Amino acid sequence: MSRPLILVSNDDGITSKGIRVLVSVMKKLGEVVVVAPDSPQSGMGHAITIGETLRLYEEEIFEGVKAYSASGTPADCVKLAKHYVLKDRTPDLVVSGINHGSNTSISVLYSGTMSAAIEGALEGYPSIGFSLCDYSSKADFSHVEAWVEKIATQVLERGLSKGVALNVNFPPKQNEEIKGIKLCRQADAKWQEEFSERFDPNGRKYFWMAGNFVNFDKGEDNDEWAIANNYVSIVPCQYDLTAHHAISRMNKDWDWEYLKK
Amino acid sequence: MSRPLILVSNDDGITSKGIRVLVSVMKKLGEVVVVAPDSPQSGMGHAITIGETLRLYEEEIFEGVKAYSASGTPADCVKLAKHYVLKDRTPDLVVSGINHGSNTSISVLYSGTMSAAIEGALEGYPSIGFSLCDYSSKADFSHVEAWVEKIATQVLERGLSKGVALNVNFPPKQNEEIKGIKLCRQADAKWQEEFSERFDPNGRKYFWMAGNFVNFDKGEDNDEWAIANNYVSIVPCQYDLTAHHAISRMNKDWDWEYLKK
Numbered sequence: 041m042s043r044p045l046i047l048v049s050n051d052d053g054i055t056s057k058g059i060r061v062l063v064s065v066m067k068k069l070g071e072v073v074v075v076a077p078d079s080p081q082s083g084m085g086h087a088i089t090i091g092e093t094l095r096l097y098e099e100e101i102f103e104g105v106k107a108y109s110a111s112g113t114p115a116d117c118v119k120l121a122k123h124y125v126l127k128d129r130t131p132d133l134v135v136s137g138i139n140h141g142s143n144t145s146i147s148v149l150y151s152g153t154m155s156a157a158i159e160g161a162l163e164g165y166p167s168i169g170f171s172l173c174d175y176s177s178k179a180d181f182s183h184v185e186a187w188v189e190k191i192a193t194q195v196l197e198r199g200l201s202k203g204v205a206l207n208v209n210f211p212p213k214q215n216e217e218i219k220g221i222k223l224c225r226q227a228d229a230k231w232q233e234e235f236s237e238r239f240d241p242n243g244r245k246y247f248w249m250a251g252n253f254v255n256f257d258k259g260e261d262n263d264e265w266a267i268a269n270n271y272v273s274i275v276p277c278q279y280d281l282t283a284h285h286a287i288s289r290m291n292k293d294w295d296w297e298y299l300k301k
Numbered sequence: 302m303s304r305p306l307i308l309v310s311n312d313d314g315i316t317s318k319g320i321r322v323l324v325s326v327m328k329k330l331g332e333v334v335v336v337a338p339d340s341p342q343s344g345m346g347h348a349i350t351i352g353e354t355l356r357l358y359e360e361e362i363f364e365g366v367k368a369y370s371a372s373g374t375p376a377d378c379v380k381l382a383k384h385y386v387l388k389d390r391t392p393d394l395v396v397s398g399i400n401h402g403s404n405t406s407i408s409v410l411y412s413g414t415m416s417a418a419i420e421g422a423l424e425g426y427p428s429i430g431f432s433l434c435d436y437s438s439k440a441d442f443s444h445v446e447a448w449v450e451k452i453a454t455q456v457l458e459r460g461l462s463k464g465v466a467l468n469v470n471f472p473p474k475q476n477e478e479i480k481g482i483k484l485c486r487q488a489d490a491k492w493q494e495e496f497s498e499r500f501d502p503n504g505r506k507y508f509w510m511a512g513n514f515v516n517f518d519k520g521e522d523n524d525e526w527a528i529a530n531n532y533v534s535i536v537p538c539q540y541d542l543t544a545h546h547a548i549s550r551m552n553k554d555w556d557w558e559y560l561k562k
Contacts, residue, residue: 085376086346086410094496094508115346115411119494119510146423148542149347150376162407162491190560198554204547220562223551225543230423233380235355247355249380276547281409282486286462286537290484293459299451301481 044070044132044196047160049117051081051139051152054099054109058138061181062170063102065188066135069196073131074099074107075121077114077152082141084152086159087113096120114156122163133196134160137170138188140179144171144209144263145227145255148277154207158279161205166195169205173267174212183218184210187272191221200276207275211267222271227262229255305331305393305457308421310378312342312400312413315360315370319399322442323431324363326449327396330457334392335360335368336382338375338413343402345413347420348374357381375417383424394457395421398431399449401440405432405470405524406488406516409538415468419540422466427456430466434528435473444479445471448533452482461537468536472528483532488523490516 046066050059054076066072078097095111108125110117114136121131136156143151153169160167170188172179191208200206207226211218231251238246255264266273307327311320315337327333339358356372369386371378375397382392397417404412414430421428431449433440452469461467468487472479492512501507516525527534 080352083349083351084346085348085416087348088344088346088411089510090344091341094510096506096508116510120496120508123494124496124498124508146540149419149423149540150349155346158410162410194555194560198556201544201547201550204544207542218562221560223548225545225548226541228541233384235381235385237385245357247357247381247385249350249355249377274551275542276544276551277542278544278547279407279410279542280487280489281468281536281538281540281542283462283465283537283539284486286465286539287484287486289462290535290537294455295459299455299482301479 045129046070046072047121047131047134048072048074049076049114049136049156051077051084051114053077053080054101056140057177058140058181061185062135062138062188063105065185068189069192070132072105073125074102074105075110075117075125077117078109078111081113081152083150084113084155085150086115086155088115089113094120114152115159118156118159131165133192134165134167135170135192138181139171140177141175142171142173142209143169143207144267144273145229146231148207148226157205158277161203162279166200167205168192168195168208170208172210172212180213183213187218203278203280204276207277209263209267209273211270214270216270219271222266222273224263224266224273224275225261226275227255227264228257229253229264306390307331307333308382308392308395309333309335310337310375310397310417312338312345312375314338314341315362317401318438319401319442322446323396323399323449324366326446328366329450330453333366334386335363335366336371336378336386338378339370339372342374342413344411345374345416346411347376347416349376350374355381375413376420379417379420392426394453395426395428396431396453399442400432401438402436403432403434403470404430404468405528405534406490409468409487418466419538422464423540427461428466429453429456429469431469433471433473441474444474448479464539464541465537468538470524470528470534472531475531477531479533480531483527483534485524485527485534485536486522487536488516488525489518490514490525
C-alpha cells in the first residue's frame with residue numbers, strides 16, 4: 041500500500057512555528073503537501089476570496105515536502121490544493137495548524153484553522169484542526185507532538201463520520217504531563233468585546249477590538265473543562281448548522297395561519 | 302410599550318439596495334439602528350478583525366434612521382453595535398440583509414449575511430439573515446417585502462430558541478406568486494470550484510476562483526428544494542457545531558488503549 045497523502049494548511053501563515061511542527065509529525069505518517077496562507081489569517085472564520093485574485097507560489101521551506109503559499113484564506117488554500125495542486129489525487133487526511141492559540145468553544149466559528157479542516161470535511165476528506173492553547177509565536181509544542189501523531193494515526197486508520205471534522209485543542213506546556221484525551225462538546229462560552237477608542241495623527245477616530253473570554257458552562261464534558269484540567273480536547277464538528285429542535289418548536293409555536301401567503 | 306429596537310446589518314455594504322429594502326420594512330416595526338460594512342463583504346464567513354484597526358462613521362443614508370458604516374466585517378458590525386453604538390440598550394431583533402444572492406445550503410458557512418445573524422444569536426438576540434436568490438445589484442425585492450415583515454413580526458412576538466438564528470432565503474421574482482413558507486434543514490450540497498489561471502502584465506500567474514453549485518440532496522425538506530419550488534425557506538441555524546453522533550461513534554470505534562498517554 042502506498043503512503044497516505046496528507047494535505048497540511050493553517051491560518052498563522054506558512055512560516056509559523058506551529059505548521060513546521062505539524063509538517064514534521066506528518067512526514068512520519070505519509071507524503072505531505074503543504075498549501076498555506078502567505079500571511080497570518082487569524083479570525084478569518086470561513087472566509088473565501090470572492091471578487092479578488094489569488095496568488096500561489098511554490099516555496100522551499102520544508103525539507104523534502106512540496107509546499108505552496110497562497111494569498112487567500114485557509115478555506116481558499118484547501119480549494120486551491122484540491123483543484124490545482126493535487127488535481128486528480130485525493131488526500132487521505134487534511135490537517136490544519138498547529139494554531140498558536142486556543143480554538144475551543146465559540147472560537148471555532150472565528151477560527152481560520154478550523155475553516156481549513158471544515159473545508160476538507162465538506163470535500164469528504166478526513167480532516168483535523170489542531171490548536172495549542174498558547175498564543176506565543178515561540179510557544180513550546182514539544183508536549184503535543186506524540187498526541188498529534190496518535191490522533192492523526194487513528195483518523196487515518198478509522199476514518200471519520202461523513203460531514204465531520206475534528207477540533208483538537210491542547211493545553212499549554214505545564215510541569216505536569218497531559219492527562220489524556222477527552223471527547224467533548226463545544227463549551228457554552230463567548231467573547232465579551234471591548235473597543236479601545238483612539239485618534240489617529242489626523243484627529244480621526246479609530247478602534248481596536250479586544251476580547252475577554254467568558255465561560256458560562258458548568259459541565260465537565262466540554263472542551264473548556266478539558267483544557268483547564270490538562271486534557272487534550274477533541275470536539276467533532278459538523279457543518280450542517282440545522283437546529284432540528286428549533287424546527288419542531290417553530291412548527292408548534294408559530295402562527296402559521298398568519299404566515300400563509 | 303415602547304417600540305422594539307431593531308439592529309440592521311448586511312454584507313453587501315451600507316449602500317446596497319437590499320439593506321435599503323430591509324430598513325424600509327423594519328421602520329414599520331420599530332426603531333431602527335443600522336451598523337453595516339462600508340464596502341461589500343461577501344464570502345467573509347464569520348471573519349472578525351483582529352490585529353487591525355476599525356473605523357466607524359455616522360451616515361445619513363436612511364431617512365429618520367441612525368446609521369453607521371464600519372470598516373470591518375458583518376460580525377464586527379454587530380460587535381461594534383453592541384458595545385459602542387447601542388451601549389446599554391438591548392436590541393429586540395437583529396436582521397441582516399437582504400442579501401443579493403442565495404445563502405441556502407452550504408453557503409451559510411461562507412455567508413457574511415448569516416455571520417451577522419449568528420453573531421446576534423450568540424449575544425442572545427433574536428436574529429434573522431434574509432437573502433434573495435438573485436445576484437443582481439438591481440434585483441427586484443418587491444415580492445418579498447410582505448414576507449420579511451411577517452417573519453420579523455413572528456420573531457418579535459414569539460422569540461427564538463436560545464442559540465438559534467434564522468437563515469431565510471427567498472426565491473427570485475417570478476410570474477407566479479411565492480407559494481408560502483417551508484421550515485427546512487440545510488440541503489446537502491456544495492460548491493465545486495474552478496480556478497481560472499491567468500498572467501498579469503508582468504508575466505506572474507494569478508487565479509480567479511469560480512464555483513458551480515452541486516446539489517446532492519434528493520429530499521423535499523431542505524432549503525434548495527423550497528427555493529426551487531418557489532417557497533420561502535427558513536432554516537434555523539445553531540452555532541454549537543458539536544456532532545454528538547460522532548462522539549458516540551468515536552467512543553466505540555477508536556482504540557482508546559493506544560490513545561492513552
